[in-house]
Amino acid sequence: MDGFNRGLWIVLGLVFTVAGALGIASYAGWIGGADTRTLAPADLVDEWVDRPVWHKLVLIAAGLVLAALGTVLIRGQLGRQRRQHWPDLSLAGTGDAGAGAERGRTIAATGAIARAVRRDLETDPRIDRASVQLTGKERDPDVWMTLALRDDADPTTITDTVDRSLSRLARTISATPHLRQLVIDPAGRSSHRVTLR
Amino acid sequence: MRTVNRVASALLGLVALLVGVLVAVEGVLLLARRPSSLMPVERWNDAAAGTTLGDRRVLWASVIVLVVGLVVLAAQLRRTPPTRVAASPDHQPTWSMSRRRVEHRLADSVGGIRGVSHAKAVVRGNEHSWRVRISADAPPGQASAEDVASVAHDELVRLGADDAVPVEVSVRAGR
Numbered sequence: 001m002d003g004f005n006r007g008l009w010i011v012l013g014l015v016f017t018v019a020g021a022l023g024i025a026s027y028a029g030w031i032g033g034a035d036t037r038t039l040a041p042a043d044l045v046d047e048w049v050d051r052p053v054w055h056k057l058v059l060i061a062a063g064l065v066l067a068a069l070g071t072v073l074i075r076g077q078l079g080r081q082r083r084q085h086w087p088d089l090s091l092a093g094t095g096d097a098g099a100g101a102e103r104g105r106t107i108a109a110t111g112a113i114a115r116a117v118r119r120d121l122e123t124d125p126r127i128d129r130a131s132v133q134l135t136g137k138e139r140d141p142d143v144w145m146t147l148a149l150r151d152d153a154d155p156t157t158i159t160d161t162v163d164r165s166l167s168r169l170a171r172t173i174s175a176t177p178h179l180r181q182l183v184i185d186p187a188g189r190s191s192h193r194v195t196l197r
Numbered sequence: 198m199r200t201v202n203r204v205a206s207a208l209l210g211l212v213a214l215l216v217g218v219l220v221a222v223e224g225v226l227l228l229a230r231r232p233s234s235l236m237p238v239e240r241w242n243d244a245a246a247g248t249t250l251g252d253r254r255v256l257w258a259s260v261i262v263l264v265v266g267l268v269v270l271a272a273q274l275r276r277t278p279p280t281r282v283a284a285s286p287d288h289q290p291t292w293s294m295s296r297r298r299v300e301h302r303l304a305d306s307v308g309g310i311r312g313v314s315h316a317k318a319v320v321r322g323n324e325h326s327w328r329v330r331i332s333a334d335a336p337p338g339q340a341s342a343e344d345v346a347s348v349a350h351d352e353l354v355r356l357g358a359d360d361a362v363p364v365e366v367s368v369r370a371g372r
Contacts, residue, residue, distance in 0.1 A: 002199050005199075005203060009202060009205065009272075009273050010273045010274070012209075012266075013267070013269035013273060015266070016263070016269060017266030017270060019259075019262050020262035020263025020264070020265075021259075021263055023255055023256070023259025023262065023263075024259045024260065024263065026250040026259075027250060027255055027256040035249060036250075036251060037250050038250075039248050039249075039250070040245035042243075042246040044245075045233075045238055045239055045242045048227055049227060056227045056228045059221075059224035059227070060225060063217045063218065063219070063220030065217070066217030067214050067218050067221065068217070069210075069213055069217070070209075070213030071210070071214055072210075073207070073210030073213065074207050074210035076206075077203045077204075077206050077207040154357070155284060155292060155294065155356055155357045156355065156356075156357040159288065159289070159292075179290050182290050182291070183281065183292060183293050183295075184284075184292045184294055185294060185298050186298050186302055187298075
């Protein structure tokens with residue numbers, strides 16, 4: 001959406017620039033006799049009243065298309081961060097439930113599993129804060145992780161923790177999670193002593 | 198800029214939605230041959246019909262539109278630094294880091310060299326192809342540009358950055 005927005009405003013900037021330049025050129029009389037023309041004909045509204053029906057239908061359709069484009073644009077801006085959540089985990093009960101007894105199911109909410117992975121990551125003392133989001137399909141989950149590190153931790157030392165956490169998640173949900181995004185934010189201050197060679 | 202663009206686009210979407218609905222309603226009123234009750238279109242038509250392109254108001258409106266267009270173009274075409282920078286693809290799993298954090302870490306490391314002050318690191322480029330520019334003050338004989346580059350390189354390695362990330366150093370002769 002960021003690239004689209006940039007493109008949209010570049011196009012609008014060009015349109016504004018050209019429109020402004022044309023307006024100045026018209027005022028100055030650089031466009032043959034344009035400075036004496038009016039902005040609109042005097043009978044524009046009356047003329048529209050007398051136009052054929054299909055002209056008015058086109059006007060209505062144009063208005064509706066503009067309104068629809070506006071709605072799509074607003075939804076695009078508001079829905080950027082929204083990702084489709086992974087469905088809640090549903091596991092069939094195991095073991096002998098006995099004749100005639102119903103076998104139960106265990107439902108684990110996606111949010112609870114994501115929180116569990118987050119807490120698992122935060123047990124590593126080098127990780128100050130973690131945030132985890134699960135998306136994708138039931139048998140094909142994607143994981144989005146953001147880790148904020150403490151002062152004495154470097155990103156290169158933390159990937160083992162991430163791997164172990166993903167392995168535990170895979171065992172829990174009986175599916176292989178794919179790490180879609182890993183953002184590791186090192187602490188703002190370096191704790192390393194500088195020695196010149 | 199990304200946030201500004203998103204807010205501006207949302208506002209533009211709102212304007213398009215409102216104008217689109219008003220145009221559609223006006224079309225329906227025209228179809229029913231009923232007078233417009235939502236907008237003073239007759240008054241607007243009279244005002245536009247009484248204004249020529251040689252009117253001063255047209256000039257000022259055009260100047261404003263031109264300036265707005267140029268400002269929008271300049272803001273969009275200006276290069277903006279990336280929010281995140283990617284670590285070396287040699288690491289598995291790969292990750293990305295906050296650009297600001299990387300800048301702070303580099304400035305902090307370079308600032309830790311004896312005699313170096315006012316260290317500043319700036320990351321430019323895009324998420325997957327970025328470079329670093331470091332500037333600092335150092336009294337003559339205390340720390341050379343090579344020393345600063347070496348410390349910055351070590352810090353980049355600790356952060357997991359690609360070995361090939363270019364580091365440009367400028368050391369001013371400070372007190």
